[in-house]
Amino acid sequence: MKRFFSVILIIGCISLVGLYAGGKGEEKTSKPGGPTTVIYYLWDDPSLKPVVDGFNAAQKEVIVDARYIPSPDYETKITTLLTAHAEMDAYMQKRQSDMFAHFDNGFIEPLDAYLKQPGVDTRAVDAYREAVTIEGTVVAVPWRGAAYYTFYNKKLFEKAGISTPDVYVKEGTWTWDKFAEVSRKVSSGDGTVYGATVYIWGSNHLFMQSQNMKPIIDSKGNIDYDDSVHRFFKMRKELEEAKAMWPLIDMKVTKSHYSKQFYDGKAAMLLIGEWFPGFMLSGRDQNLLKGFTWNDWGITRLPCDSKPYITQGNPTFNHVTSYAKQKEAAFRFIGWMGGPEGAKIAAKAGVLPATITPEVKEILANAIPDPQSLEYFTESKKAYPMLMTKYGSRIEVLVNNLLEEYLLGKISDKDFDARFRAGLKEIIQTTN
Numbered sequence: 147m148k149r150f151f152s153v154i155l156i157i158g159c160i161s162l163v164g165l166y167a168g169g170k171g172e173e174k175t176s177k178p179g180g181p182t183t184v185i186y187y188l189w190d191d192p193s194l195k196p197v198v199d200g201f202n203a204a205q206k207e208v209i210v211d212a213r214y215i216p217s218p219d220y221e222t223k224i225t226t227l228l229t230a231h232a233e234m235d236a237y238m239q240k241r242q243s244d245m246f247a248h249f250d251n252g253f254i255e256p257l258d259a260y261l262k263q264p265g266v267d268t269r270a271v272d273a274y275r276e277a278v279t280i281e282g283t284v285v286a287v288p289w290r291g292a293a294y295y296t297f298y299n300k301k302l303f304e305k306a307g308i309s310t311p312d313v314y315v316k317e318g319t320w321t322w323d324k325f326a327e328v329s330r331k332v333s334s335g336d337g338t339v340y341g342a343t344v345y346i347w348g349s350n351h352l353f354m355q356s357q358n359m360k361p362i363i364d365s366k367g368n369i370d371y372d373d374s375v376h377r378f379f380k381m382r383k384e385l386e387e388a389k390a391m392w393p394l395i396d397m398k399v400t401k402s403h404y405s406k407q408f409y410d411g412k413a414a415m416l417l418i419g420e421w422f423p424g425f426m427l428s429g430r431d432q433n434l435l436k437g438f439t440w441n442d443w444g445i446t447r448l449p450c451d452s453k454p455y456i457t458q459g460n461p462t463f464n465h466v467t468s469y470a471k472q473k474e475a476a477f478r479f480i481g482w483m484g485g486p487e488g489a490k491i492a493a494k495a496g497v498l499p500a501t502i503t504p505e506v507k508e509i510l511a512n513a514i515p516d517p518q519s520l521e522y523f524t525e526s527k528k529a530y531p532m533l534m535t536k537y538g539s540r541i542e543v544l545v546n547n548l549l550e551e552y553l554l555g556k557i558s559d560k561d562f563d564a565r566f567r568a569g570l571k572e573i574i575q576t577t578n
Contacts, residue, residue: 181209182475187227187237188212189220193424193495194238197289200491201482208475228253234467235476239286242277242460242531243538249280250536255466257284260477270484270500274461277531285465287477287484288500290492292459292529293420294353294448295522296320301438302339302414306332311415312446312518322354325415325449326381326390332414333390342415343392344382345404348545349458349532350417354378356458356532357450363537367574369567375545376562379552386553394553405429411437417448419459423513423523424496445519459529461500498523537573544569 188194198212213234215223220240227234228248239245248254261268261284270288271278278286296311303310308331314320329341344350354374355362362371385391392407405425407413416422423445430440448457464480466473482488489499489506496513499506507524514520533541548566551557557565 181207182472184208184210184235184472184476184479185233186210186212186476186479187224187234188214189217189238189240190214191217191421192428193421193492193497196495197483197488197491201479201488204482204487208478210479228467231469233471235470235472236464236466236480238289238462238464240462241539241542242463243533243535243542245278245285245463245465246280246536247539248465249285252468253465254285255468255470255473257287257466257477260466260474260481266481267485267501269486270461273500274463274531277460277534278463286463287480288461288463289480289483289488290462291420291498291500291502292461292531293457293498293523293527294350294417294459294529295420295422295457296325296446296448297408297416297418297422297426298444298446299408299411299414299438300442300444302411303332306414308332310444310446312444312522315446315522320447320449321451322378322381322449326385329385329390329415330388333388335389337389338412340392340407340413341390342385342417343404343407343413344394344417346394346397346546348542348549351375351378351382351545351549352532353417353448353458354451356530357448357452357456359456359530361532361535362541363535363570363574365535367537369570369574371566371570373563375566376559379549379562380559382549383553394549398550406434408443409434409436411435420498420523421462421496423498426515427496427513441515443515445514446522454528456528456530458532460531460534463500537577540573540577541570544573 198210202210221244224237225244245254260266261271271284274288274292277292278284278288298311300310308328311320311328314324333339333341352375354377355371358372358374360370360372364370382391386393392413396402404416404418408416409429426443429435447455450456464483466476466480470476484500486501486503486506489501489503490509492499493506493509493513502524510524511520514523548557548569552562
């Protein structure tokens, strides 16, 4: 993996460093006797800026100089900057499985020694240790928690005259078959209202597989999956053909974002992650909700065939760079961000924090439409960290490609498993 990144990528670093590491390329260092400046890279999510600003306002010893990269470009550009050793003390990981390549290439600082320092709050790491550890070494501090949910529009269910998903959760019948059945019943059948929408990311089509806690390729390079991937693909195709699920190809062509689909009242259910209440706050405050109000939506569990309940989820976390000039200050910041103080600001923005205290839950109540939704949002649950091996990023690319080919009829049900397995074997053989 030491030579994972291509020569072309390295050449491209030169121009990007000037663009993203200070505008004119000058270094930004701390003044003697003044506060320590930490250079921190992240993407332009509106829920992130208040946390950075909150840290800077909370103390005077460390100033975080946040460098925002547009979200669609983040994964590629952060890797480019790291490869070039652009001035950077800490950064947020967007595609979590990329941490394996970043760590193997020597970009990430191990954090075990920092976590053992007196007074360090380790609750965020302890809650998601499985997702932030590589071969026994902690390499990140979670900021955002991890879980996928069913978000639903109560008005559309009322109009269709059927029960909302939370009713089936209480009955113990909120399975994937029930999800497909409900999606058909609540849809208009003509594309005006879709029963459900699942976004274009490949990982979003691995819900069934993650609930079976099979990694597809484990950390030792063994293939470990069942028919759940094919089953989910097949369910999606059948629902799209019935105009009960928003077509994936349409989303890609029109660049239709899941938040707008839900804002517009055209999707009765949205299967998405723990950050979405923040989008709903923005939608409410910007008057983007059409045909329903703040009180007309809810949150409940992801459909699940297994007991006990399992959802999918990888926490969003921060790293200290191995070559950082201000490692201690950078760790102080990411530790604060993942701790109770950062969690309170995250909760105010409608994001599930990695650390949940009674005070944090009380704040979250203002970002969640009703008490029952709050309980589902914050309940103790197993969130399986899918694709969290060094193979994960490549598996997601494979899943993306196979999904599109399958929906377009280029791969038959008969040939699906053979194509999937062949792709997995190639990934194993070509990943060092």
